Amino acid sequence: MEIALIKVHGSMNTFYMFEGEERDDYAQLAKHISTIDPDIDGILVILPSTRAHAKMRVFNNDGSEASMCGNGLRCVARYVCEQQNIQKAVIETMKAFLSVRKKAVSNGEIATYAVEISPVSFLLNSVPMNYLNQNEWINKPLPFVSKDILFSAVSVPNPHLIGIVPATLQNDSSHQEKWAQYFNSDNEYFPDGVNVSYVTAVEKGIFVRTYERGVGFTNACGTAMTASALISCMSGLTPYGDVSVYNPGGLVKCTIASSENKIDLELSGNATYLAYSTFYWAQDDIEKSRILFVKNSQEQVSYNKFIEQVTTRSNLFS
Numbered sequence: 001m002e003i004a005l006i007k008v009h010g011s012m013n014t015f016y017m018f019e020g021e022e023r024d025d026y027a028q029l030a031k032h033i034s035t036i037d038p039d040i041d042g043i044l045v046i047l048p049s050t051r052a053h054a055k056m057r058v059f060n061n062d063g064s065e066a067s068m069c070g071n072g073l074r075c076v077a078r079y080v081c082e083q084q085n086i087q088k089a090v091i092e093t094m095k096a097f098l099s100v101r102k103k104a105v106s107n108g109e110i111a112t113y114a115v116e117i118s119p120v121s122f123l124l125n126s127v128p129m130n131y132l133n134q135n136e137w138i139n140k141p142l143p144f145v146s147k148d149i150l151f152s153a154v155s156v157p158n159p160h161l162i163g164i165v166p167a168t169l170q171n172d173s174s175h176q177e178k179w180a181q182y183f184n185s186d187n188e189y190f191p192d193g194v195n196v197s198y199v200t201a202v203e204k205g206i207f208v209r210t211y212e213r214g215v216g217f218t219n220a221c222g223t224a225m226t227a228s229a230l231i232s233c234m235s236g237l238t239p240y241g242d243v244s245v246y247n248p249g250g251l252v253k254c255t256i257a258s259s260e261n262k263i264d265l266e267l268s269g270n271a272t273y274l275a276y277s278t279f280y281w282a283q284d285d286i287e288k289s290r291i292l293f294v295k296n297s298q299e300q301v302s303y304n305k306f307i308e309q310v311t312t313r314s315n316l317f318s
C-alpha cells in the first residue's frame with residue numbers, strides 16, 4: 001500500500017509522520033524506514049481517537065515503542081490543528097491525554113507549538129530504576145558512575161536519567177556515551193533502558209545533550225529537555241518559569257511551574273515540515289518497501305536562519 005509521509009522535526013529531532021490505523025507492525029516499519037533514511041530518529045503515527053482530537057504513537061528507530069515524545073508531539077499538534085482548523089487540541093498518547101496549542105511567534109516564519117508534558121513522577125518504580133532499594137533518586141551522585149555528577153531519575157512518563165555536568169563533559173561526550181550505552185544494554189539498574197541527558201548551565205539557560213533509548217545521541221529530545229529544565233529549577237541552576245534550553249539542534253522553551261503537590265510542564269518550539277513523500281509499504285515483504293517520491297518544503301530555510309542566530313548568540317561553554 002502507499003502512504004503519505006511527512007518528514008518533520010522539532011529541534012532537528014527528525015521523524016516520518018503519517019496517518020494510520022491501529023496495527024502491530026509499526027515497529028518493523030520504523031526499523032525499515034530508518035535503514036532507508038538514517039537521518040531519522042523514529043516514526044510518528046497519527047491515529048483516530050474516540051476521546052481526543054487524535055492519538056499519537058511513537059516508535060524509536062530501533063523499533064521500540066515509547067510512551068511519549070515531546071518534539072514529535074509538537075509536529076503532531078501542528079498536523080492535527082491544521083487539518084481540523086483549530087488552534088488547540090488534546091492528543092491521546094500511550095499514558096496520558098495531553099493539551100497542545102499553536103503559538104503566535106513574532107516573525108511568524110517558523111510554525112511553533114506548545115505541548116503539555118505529563119504525568120511527572122520521581123518514583124523509581126515509575127522510571128523504572130533499581131538502585132539500593134531507594135524510592136527516589138534526586139540530585140545525588142551515582143558513585144559507580146562519578147562522584148562529581150548529580151543525577152536525577154524521573155519519568156515524564158518516558159524514563160529519564162539527568163546528570164548536571166561541567167562544560168568539559170559536554171565538550172567530550174564519551175563519558176555520557178559509555179554510561180548511556182551501558183544503561184541501555186542488559187543491566188541491573190534500568191530494566192527498560194533510559195534516556196540519558198547531560199545538562200550544563202549556560203549564560204541564559206541550560207544546554208542539554210541526550211542519548212536516547214532506542215536511538216543513540218540525538219539533536220534534541222523534548223521530554224528530556226523538559227525534565228532537565230525541571231531538575232535545573234529544583235537544583236537552583238536556573239529559576240522556575242520559562243527556561244531557555246539550548247540543544248545541538250536549536251533552542252526550545254520549557255515552562256516549569258511547581259506548587260506544593262503539583263508540577264506543570266510545557267514545552268514550546270518549532271514544528272517544521274522538511275518534505276512530503278509517498279512511501280510504498282510492502283507489508284508481505286518489508287525489504288521491498290521504498291520511498292517513491294519526495295518534495296522538499298522550503299521551511300528549513302527559516303529554521304537554518306534561526307539556528308545561525310542561536311549559535312552566534314550563545315557562546316555556550318566559555
Ligand SMILES: N[C@@H](CCC[C@H](N)C(=O)O)C(=O)O
Pocket residue numbers: 013041058060065066067068069070071072158159195212213214215220221222223224
Ligand atoms: N525524542 C523524543 C523521545 C523519544 C522516545 C525516547 N527515545 C524513549 O524511548 O523514551 C522526545 O522528543 O521526547
